Amino acid sequence: MKSQFALKVSSTIQGLARGNRALVLAAVLGLGAAIATPVQAQGTKIGFVSTERILRDSKPAKAAQAKIEAEFKGRDQELQNLANKLRSQAQKFDKDAPVLSESDRIKRQRQLAELDSDLQRKRREFQEDFNRRRNEEFSHIVEKADAAIKKIAEQQGYDLIIQDAVTVSPRVDITDQVMKALGG
Structure with a gap:
C-alpha cells in the first residue's frame, strides 16, 4: 500500500x-x-587510508621486506651464479663453434638449452615462492592495519573510511595515524 x-x-x-x-x-x-x-x-565524517603507503613505509612493512629478502638471499645468489655460468658457457660455445665437429656442436647446444631451461624453471619457482611468502607477511600487516583503522574510526567518530582512492584531500588522510598505531 x-x-x-x-x-x-x-x-x-x-x-x-x-x-x-x-x-x-x-x-x-x-x-x-x-x-x-x-x-x-548531518556532517558525515570521512577518512582516507593509503594501503600502498602502509605496505611501503610502515615499520612492520619494512621489517617484513627485510626478513623476506634475507630469507631468499641464498636462492637469489644461486640463480645469479647459474645465469653467469650459462652466459660464460654460451660465450665459450660461440668462440669454439667454428672449430667444433657437428656432433660436438649439437651436444653443447643441447647442454646450453638444458641449462637455460633449468635456469628459467628455477627463476619461476623462486618468483612464485617469493610472492607467496611476501603475501603471507603482508597479509598480517593488512590485518593489523584494518584493526587499527577500525579502532581509530571508533575513537574519533568516523562514519566512513575509504582505502585507495584516485584523489584525496590531505585533511581527510589518516594514513599517518594508522602507521603510528602500527608502530611507526
Whole structure:
C-alpha cells in the first residue's frame, strides 16, 4: 500500500511522462536531491587510508621486506651464479663453434638449452615462492592495519573510511595515524 506522498509523486511523474521525458528525469533527480540533502547536512565524517603507503613505509612493512629478502638471499645468489655460468658457457660455445665437429656442436647446444631451461624453471619457482611468502607477511600487516583503522574510526567518530582512492584531500588522510598505531 503506497503512502499519499508516493501516490502523488507517482501520478505527477505519469502525467509528466506523457508530456516530456526530460521533465520526468528532472522531477526524479529533484526528488532524489531533496531526500539526500538531510543526510549530507548531518556532517558525515570521512577518512582516507593509503594501503600502498602502509605496505611501503610502515615499520612492520619494512621489517617484513627485510626478513623476506634475507630469507631468499641464498636462492637469489644461486640463480645469479647459474645465469653467469650459462652466459660464460654460451660465450665459450660461440668462440669454439667454428672449430667444433657437428656432433660436438649439437651436444653443447643441447647442454646450453638444458641449462637455460633449468635456469628459467628455477627463476619461476623462486618468483612464485617469493610472492607467496611476501603475501603471507603482508597479509598480517593488512590485518593489523584494518584493526587499527577500525579502532581509530571508533575513537574519533568516523562514519566512513575509504582505502585507495584516485584523489584525496590531505585533511581527510589518516594514513599517518594508522602507521603510528602500527608502530611507526
